[in-house]
Amino acid sequence: MNDVFESFADLAALAEELRAEDPKQRRVAVIELGDSGDPAAVRLLAGLSSDPDSGVRRQVAIALGSFDGPETAAALVRILVDADVDVASAASESLAELKESDAAAPLLTLVGHPSAFVRESVYRSLKGLRNRDALEPALKALRDPEPAVRVQAVGVIGYLKLEETLPALKHAALDGNANVRLVAINALAFSRSQAATNAIAAGLVDKDWRVREAAAAALALSAAGVTHSAPLITALDDAFWQVRLSAIRSLGKLEARGSVSRIAHELNHNQPNVRKEAAAALGTLKAREARQALLAVADDPDADVRKNVRWALQQLEHARQDG
Missing domain, CATH: 1.25.10.10 (Leucine-rich Repeat Variant)
Structure with a gap:
C-alpha cells in the first residue's frame, strides 16, 4: 500500500x-x-x-x-x-x-451488446483471462459482422490453446478479412497437428503480404513445420522483403539444409535486414558450402550484416573443427 x-x-x-x-x-x-x-x-x-x-x-x-x-x-x-x-x-x-480469470463473468454479460466497440473491447479483455467460459461466445463471434470483433474472438480462442478449436481456427484462417486471417494463422501455431501446419502453410500464398509473413513465421513454431520447407523456400521469391525475412528465419530454425543455396542468394538482397537474417540463418545451419558466399559479403556496407557474417563464419569454422 x-x-x-x-x-x-x-x-x-x-x-x-x-x-x-x-x-x-x-x-x-x-x-x-x-x-x-x-x-x-x-x-x-x-x-x-x-x-x-x-x-x-x-x-x-x-x-x-x-x-x-x-x-x-x-x-x-x-x-x-x-x-x-x-x-x-x-x-x-x-x-x-485485467489478469484474474474470474473477472470474465461480468464481461460475458456484454458479448451480445449492439455496439461493435463494446463487443470488440469485451473479447479483447477476455483474451488475456484465458477463461474457458469465454470459448462458446467467442466461437459464435467468428460470425460477427464486424471484422474487429472477429479478430478479438479469434484471439480468445487462440489463447485457450485447445485442440478442439482447430476446425474453427482453420475456418478463420480463410476469413474474408486479412486481419482475421493473420490472427488465426498465429493462433494455429499452438497445435502439434499436421492439419494445423497445413493450414498455416496455406497462408504462404495469401493475397495479403502480412498474412504471408505471419505464416512464414508461424511454421517455425509448428511441430510439423519442417515438412513445409519447400513452400518456405518458394516464399524467398516473395515481392515483399518482410515475407522473405520471415521465411529465412524459419528455415534456419527448422534446420532446413535444403535451403542453403537459396538463402545464400539473399546475402545480396537490397534490404539490409534480409541480408542480416540470411547470414544468421547460414550460421545457424552451419552451412560450410556457403562459406564463399559469406566471404564475398564480409565487407557489406551495413554494420549489422557484417557482424552476422563474422558470426556465421565462426559457426562454419567450429563445424569444420568438430568434423
Missing part, C-alpha cells in the same frame, strides 16, 4: 472528497484512490461510474486499471457502455489490463 494510505482514515477522507461539489476536486480524489493500491478503493471508485462529470468518469475508468478481479471488471463494464467516447475508451483500455 502506498505510504500516503496508512490507515482507513485516509480512505474515509477521500470518500468525503468524492462527494465534493467541484468535479476537479473529485477527480483528484479519484486519482489518489487509484494510486492507493487498496482493494477497498474499488467500491468507492465504482460508486462514481455514473458521476455527472465525464472527466470524473474517465478518471474512474483509468484508476480502476490499477486493480483486478470481478468487482473491478463489473465496474468497468458499466463504464464501457458510457455515452462519452473518451470515457468508454478509457474503460476499454483498463479492461484489457
Whole structure:
C-alpha cells in the first residue's frame, strides 16, 4: 500500500472528497484512490461510474486499471457502455489490463451488446483471462459482422490453446478479412497437428503480404513445420522483403539444409535486414558450402550484416573443427 494510505482514515477522507461539489476536486480524489493500491478503493471508485462529470468518469475508468478481479471488471463494464467516447475508451483500455480469470463473468454479460466497440473491447479483455467460459461466445463471434470483433474472438480462442478449436481456427484462417486471417494463422501455431501446419502453410500464398509473413513465421513454431520447407523456400521469391525475412528465419530454425543455396542468394538482397537474417540463418545451419558466399559479403556496407557474417563464419569454422 502506498505510504500516503496508512490507515482507513485516509480512505474515509477521500470518500468525503468524492462527494465534493467541484468535479476537479473529485477527480483528484479519484486519482489518489487509484494510486492507493487498496482493494477497498474499488467500491468507492465504482460508486462514481455514473458521476455527472465525464472527466470524473474517465478518471474512474483509468484508476480502476490499477486493480483486478470481478468487482473491478463489473465496474468497468458499466463504464464501457458510457455515452462519452473518451470515457468508454478509457474503460476499454483498463479492461484489457485485467489478469484474474474470474473477472470474465461480468464481461460475458456484454458479448451480445449492439455496439461493435463494446463487443470488440469485451473479447479483447477476455483474451488475456484465458477463461474457458469465454470459448462458446467467442466461437459464435467468428460470425460477427464486424471484422474487429472477429479478430478479438479469434484471439480468445487462440489463447485457450485447445485442440478442439482447430476446425474453427482453420475456418478463420480463410476469413474474408486479412486481419482475421493473420490472427488465426498465429493462433494455429499452438497445435502439434499436421492439419494445423497445413493450414498455416496455406497462408504462404495469401493475397495479403502480412498474412504471408505471419505464416512464414508461424511454421517455425509448428511441430510439423519442417515438412513445409519447400513452400518456405518458394516464399524467398516473395515481392515483399518482410515475407522473405520471415521465411529465412524459419528455415534456419527448422534446420532446413535444403535451403542453403537459396538463402545464400539473399546475402545480396537490397534490404539490409534480409541480408542480416540470411547470414544468421547460414550460421545457424552451419552451412560450410556457403562459406564463399559469406566471404564475398564480409565487407557489406551495413554494420549489422557484417557482424552476422563474422558470426556465421565462426559457426562454419567450429563445424569444420568438430568434423
